[in-house]
Each structure stands twice: as structure tokens, then as C-alpha cells.
Amino acid sequence: MDKFIIEGGVPLTGEVNISGSKNAALPILCSSILADNTCTYTNIPVLRDISTITEVLATLGMVIECPDNGCIVIDPRKLGSYEAPYDLVKSMRASILVLGPLLAKYKKAKVSLPGGCAIGVRPIDMHLKALTKMGADINLSHGYVMAFTEGLKGTRIVFDTPTVGGTENIMMAASLAEGTTVIEGAAKEPEVVDLAHALMAMGAQIDGAGQSTITIDGTTSLSGLEYSIIPDRIEVGTFLIACGITRGDLVLKGARADHVVAVIEKLLEMGIAITHRDDGSLQVNGKQEFRPIHVDTVPYPGFPTDMQAQIMALACVTPGTSSITENIFENRFMHVPELVRLGGRLEEKGHTVIVQGVDQFQGASVMATDLRASASLVLAALNARGMTEIRRIYHLDRGYENLDEKLVSLGARVQRVRGGL
Numbered sequence: 001m002d003k004f005i006i007e008g009g010v011p012l013t014g015e016v017n018i019s020g021s022k023n024a025a026l027p028i029l030c031s032s033i034l035a036d037n038t039c040t041y042t043n044i045p046v047l048r049d050i051s052t053i054t055e056v057l058a059t060l061g062m063v064i065e066c067p068d069n070g071c072i073v074i075d076p077r078k079l080g081s082y083e084a085p086y087d088l089v090k091s092m093r094a095s096i097l098v099l100g101p102l103l104a105k106y107k108k109a110k111v112s113l114p115g116g117c118a119i120g121v122r123p124i125d126m127h128l129k130a131l132t133k134m135g136a137d138i139n140l141s142h143g144y145v146m147a148f149t150e151g152l153k154g155t156r157i158v159f160d161t162p163t164v165g166g167t168e169n170i171m172m173a174a175s176l177a178e179g180t181t182v183i184e185g186a187a188k189e190p191e192v193v194d195l196a197h198a199l200m201a202m203g204a205q206i207d208g209a210g211q212s213t214i215t216i217d218g219t220t221s222l223s224g225l226e227y228s229i230i231p232d233r234i235e236v237g238t239f240l241i242a243c244g245i246t247r248g249d250l251v252l253k254g255a256r257a258d259h260v261v262a263v264i265e266k267l268l269e270m271g272i273a274i275t276h277r278d279d280g281s282l283q284v285n286g287k288q289e290f291r292p293i294h295v296d297t298v299p300y301p302g303f304p305t306d307m308q309a310q311i312m313a314l315a316c317v318t319p320g321t322s323s324i325t326e327n328i329f330e331n332r333f334m335h336v337p338e339l340v341r342l343g344g345r346l347e348e349k350g351h352t353v354i355v356q357g358v359d360q361f362q363g364a365s366v367m368a369t370d371l372r373a374s375a376s377l378v379l380a381a382l383n384a385r386g387m388t389e390i391r392r393i394y395h396l397d398r399g400y401e402n403l404d405e406k407l408v409s410l411g412a413r414v415q416r417v418r419g420g421l
């Protein structure tokens, strides 16, 4: 397993290009199941999670080509299997996003239950209830979701909590269902909106994506498309903090500032200078005095759970007392003991972590536990005095495109050591 060796203390400077969004690309690639002909996608990040989902689609029989980095062409016409096997789904729970499209287009699907993951239980009960209400017959058998239908029908779906994956699965299923589906309590994340735009480019009729009520008028067929994925808002947030935590000066090119409003507001409140440039990029400067903050993770447009670990690393080196509360996932504080190993002063109290600021992290050996937790350790290591060794960085490779190379291009001292434990 690869690891990073990072020598901290270098202010990051220069320009970095933001990659395409992983969490937008995953459902959009799954939506190609619904199409009658070739789908061409660009601005797809080169990541492990993307290869996992293309493997799932290839297992279903779809023909997939990657003519260039960042481009994926999918011909869905040879799809002949309806099963997403455990070995693939267990390594990436977003594979559950093939369920809605398979049911809508082929009226059957067998998808492994994702099982537990490092950040908590993460059930899919809301996906299954909604598909059942649309006319699917769903059984759980031997660890698999077995689903059949004589034809999905539009209906009114109410989500008690906004679910990103649930909203995406239902939006895809409803696009080929008979009649009108109304999703109330829908997730409003930019990735949901990007999926809606891709479906609409295929001919789907969707109104209200990005709001809490989405209306989908089902149609009988969807065509192929050419579509470019939105930039990754979590990568934007991570680089904003990388700049702050190293007291650097960066330009983030290709960012969508309107997707990171809550993150920018918190960082401005902390004292990081962020300005919008005419060409759409963001200019960031982290040389000012920092102030402590209080953060609550909430569904979009609030502060994202996927940025909780990273802002915690910044709070650790901010004078005063900060508090960070996680409201979306249980067990999403696995980075806390690792940040403590790096010299952070943190105390967990239920869903909240109280952070007492220290001057600087100190290098140590730490272990990456999940994707965003790993990012927080990299940020802490970039700030730290001395050397930090981060093991199990395969978690990072799931979700950040060329993170080490991008950081090195900004002056950071990051070395990837291949292989070993």
C-alpha cells in the first residue's frame, strides 16, 4: 500500500487546476444505463472510484472506452447482465446508483447491499422504499437487493431527510417511469443538479433540481449525449484550506465559487482572504491572523460533511477554542485520534469536537481511515514541523486526482512511497 511522506512548513504558492467532481461523475456514469445510444462524458477525474464504477458498468455488459484522460465513452446497447456483485459494491457504495436505472430500463436488478463503511451505517432504506412506492417488488436475499417491476409508475415520494444518493436513484428511475414523479424533501446538492442536467440532455423532463421539490415527467426513451462534469467543490474547499493552513497564496482555476458559498463564508470568518477573479478563478491568501469558528455540518447549501475533517485540521492551528459538530453521519471523527498524534488538542463530546488551537502541528506517523479524514491528515502534515508519514493513502486515491503531484507543483514537499504496508 502506498504512503505519503510529507515535510511540512512550506507555504503553498502558485496556480492549481480543479478537477471534475467525483460525486457528480458517479451517478452520471450510472445514468448512461438509461440511454439508447452512446454517451460521451468529459472532465471526468482519473480516480479509483471512477474505475470501480466503470468496472460495475462493464460487468453489466456495457462497452466502455477512455480515449483520453478525462473522457469516457459508454455504449450501453450490449447491457446483458443486471447484477452488481458484492466484490465491487463493497469497495464503493455509490454502486447502488445502478439500481434505479436498471429497474427503470430493464425492469430487474440484483445489486449487492453495500454493507457498513468507515463513516457509519449509511443505510439505503429510503432508496428502496421510494422504488417500492413506484411499483418495484424488492426483496433482500443473501446480501443482495433483488428488484423486479412490471413497469415503474410515477408517484409522490417524500424523503424525511434529504438523501443525495436516494434523490439521484429516484430521479434516474422516474425519468423512464410512466407518468409524473414528485420528490419532496429532495437533496439540493450541486451533484444532484448536474445529474438532472445530464438526464435533461438525454431528453428527460425534470423541473426543480436544486430545490426541495423535484418533478419528473417520465418518458419512453432517452438518447445518448455529450456532457461535461462540474468541478469538484470538495477539492476546491480542500485547496482553500491547504492555502490557509500553510499560510500560502494560491489561485484555484476552474472552481465554481457558487458551489462552495458556505465553505468560503466560514473561511472568511476565520480570516482567510478569498477573492473572485474576473476569469472565474479564486485567489486565496492565508497570511492573516486566524480566528476560531463553530461549524455544523448540514445538507447543502449548508456546510458540507465532506469538508468537516479538513476544517477541523485548520481549527487545530487557529488560536482559541473552536467547535465542530457532525450532523450527517455517525462515526465520522476517525481523524480525531490521528490529529491528536500530530499534536492537535481535540476532545470528542458526542457529535461535537472541541478544538483548542496550538501553534503548529508536529510531524508523526499516522494512518488514513477514510477519504476526507485522509485529506485532513495531509493538511495537518503540510502545516507540521518535521516529517509526517501517512499510511493507507489509497483512501485519498479514491477521491482526489493527483493530489500529491498538485501539491508538489505548489511547492509542497510530498513524496509518494509505493508498496509496503
Ligand code: UD1
Pocket (backbone or CB within 6 Å): 023, 024, 026, 094, 121, 122, 123, 124, 125, 126, 127, 128, 161, 162, 163, 164, 165, 166, 187, 191, 304, 305, 306, 328, 329
Ligand atoms: C453522498 C455523497 C457523500 C456525502 C453525502 C452527504 C456520493 C457518492 N456520496 O452520500 O460524499 O458525504 O452525500 O452530502 O455522492 N440515509 C438513510 N437512509 C437512506 C439514505 C440515507 O438513513 O436510504 C441517511 C444517511 O445515513 C445520512 C443521511 O441520510 O445520515 C444523508 O445520506 P445521503 O445523502 O444518502 O448520503 P450518500 O448519498 O450516501
